[in-house]
Amino acid sequence: MQAKSYKHLFFDLDRTLWDFNRNSAEAIEELFYKHKLDQKLSVEFPDFFKVYSFINDELWAQYRKGEVVKDELRQQRYLLSFQHFGYDDAPLALQFNDEYVSTSSSKTHLLPHAIEVLEYLKQKYNLHIITNGFVEAQNVKLDNCDIRKYFTTIIISDGMGFRKPDKRIFHHAMKEAGAKSANSLMIGDDYGPDVIGAKAVGMDQVYLCAKPVSGQIATFTIANLKELLDIL
Numbered sequence: 001m002q003a004k005s006y007k008h009l010f011f012d013l014d015r016t017l018w019d020f021n022r023n024s025a026e027a028i029e030e031l032f033y034k035h036k037l038d039q040k041l042s043v044e045f046p047d048f049f050k051v052y053s054f055i056n057d058e059l060w061a062q063y064r065k066g067e068v069v070k071d072e073l074r075q076q077r078y079l080l081s082f083q084h085f086g087y088d089d090a091p092l093a094l095q096f097n098d099e100y101v102s103t104s105s106s107k108t109h110l111l112p113h114a115i116e117v118l119e120y121l122k123q124k125y126n127l128h129i130i131t132n133g134f135v136e137a138q139n140v141k142l143d144n145c146d147i148r149k150y151f152t153t154i155i156i157s158d159g160m161g162f163r164k165p166d167k168r169i170f171h172h173a174m175k176e177a178g179a180k181s182a183n184s185l186m187i188g189d190d191y192g193p194d195v196i197g198a199k200a201v202g203m204d205q206v207y208l209c210a211k212p213v214s215g216q217i218a219t220f221t222i223a224n225l226k227e228l229l230d231i232l
Contacts, residue, residue: 004204006232008179009121011151012164012188013131016208017118017225018141019109025049027104031096041085052081064163064193070134074098105140110147113226118150120229128153130173130186132163132193153177164190165197174201187228191216206231 014020032038032045041048056077062068068076078100079093121127129151131138135158142148155173157163164170174184181202188194189208195218198205206228207218220231 005183006185006204007126007183008128008174008177008185009125009232010128010130010173010177010179010184010186010198010203012186012190012194013129013138013141014133015111015189016187016194017110017114017147018145019111022109023107024104026107026109027100028052031099031103035092035096037082037087040089041082041087043085048081048085051084052077055080055084064132064165070158101134101137102140105137106144108145110145111225113224114147117225117228118147121232122150124232126177126179127151128155128173128177128179130155130157130164130169132157134158164193165200167197167200170197170201170203174203185219185232191218 011017028049029045032048037048038044059068059073059077063070063073074097075090075094078096079088079090082089082093118127127150129142131154133141133156135156138156138158142151142154148154153173153176155169155176157169160169160172162168170186174180177184185204185206186194186198187206187208191207191209191213195205195207195216204219206220206222207216208222208225209216210223212221222228222231
C-alpha cells in the first residue's frame with residue numbers, strides 16, 4: 001500500500017522506540033538480587049519475573065481503563081508479586097517500585113534501527129511523541145537515550161486525566177503539533193491504545209507487530225522499525 005502525503009508522524013515510546021522489554025527485565029533482575037528476593041521469596045528470578053509481568057500487565061490494562069490510579073499501580077504491582085510467593089512487605093514493594101522506575105528509565109537500549117529511522121524521518125517530517133507512561137520515567141528515557149532532539153512535540157498522558165486510546169489525547173497532540181488527522185500518521189506497538197485510538201480520530205496508523213493477530217487491521221503493519229523506510 002502506498003503511503004499518502006504525511007506531514008506529521010506521532011510515535012509511541014515504550015516498545016516502539018525504547019526497548020521496554022529488555023530495559024525492564026535488566027532493571028528488575030538487578031533489583032531482585034540487590035534486595036535478596038531469591039532468598040526472601042524462595043524463588044528464582046525467571047519465575048518471579050513471569051508472575052510480575054502478568055500482574056503488571058493486568059494493572060496497566062486497568063490503569064488505561066481508569067479502573068486504578070497511578071499510585072495504586074505504584075503500590076500494588078510488586079506487593080502483589082511478593083504476596084504470590086507468600087511474602088508480604090509493603091514498604092519494600094514500594095521501595096522496589098521506585099528504584100525500578102529510576103533504574104529502568106536510566107537504561108538506554110532502543111529497538112533495532114531506531115536511530116537510523118529517526119535520523120532519516122526527521123529530514124522529511126515533523127516527529128512527535130504520544131505516550132501513556134509516567135512523566136518522571138518518560139522524560140528520563142528521552143534524555144538518557146538522546147532522542148528528545150528528534151521530536152517537536154512530546155505528549156505524556158500522566159497528569160492529563162486521559163490517555164490513549166481516548167480521543168482527547170490525540171486531539172490535544174494534534175493541536176499542540178499544529179497537525180490534522182488527514183496529514184498525520186500514528187506509529188505504535190499496542191493495538192488498542194495506538195491503532196484503535198488513532199483510527200477513532202481519523203488518523204492513519206502503523207502497527208509495529210512481529211506477529212499480528214487475526215482481525216487486527218491497521219493502515220500499515222510492520223515487523224520492525226526499518227520497514228518504515230519502505231512506507232515513508
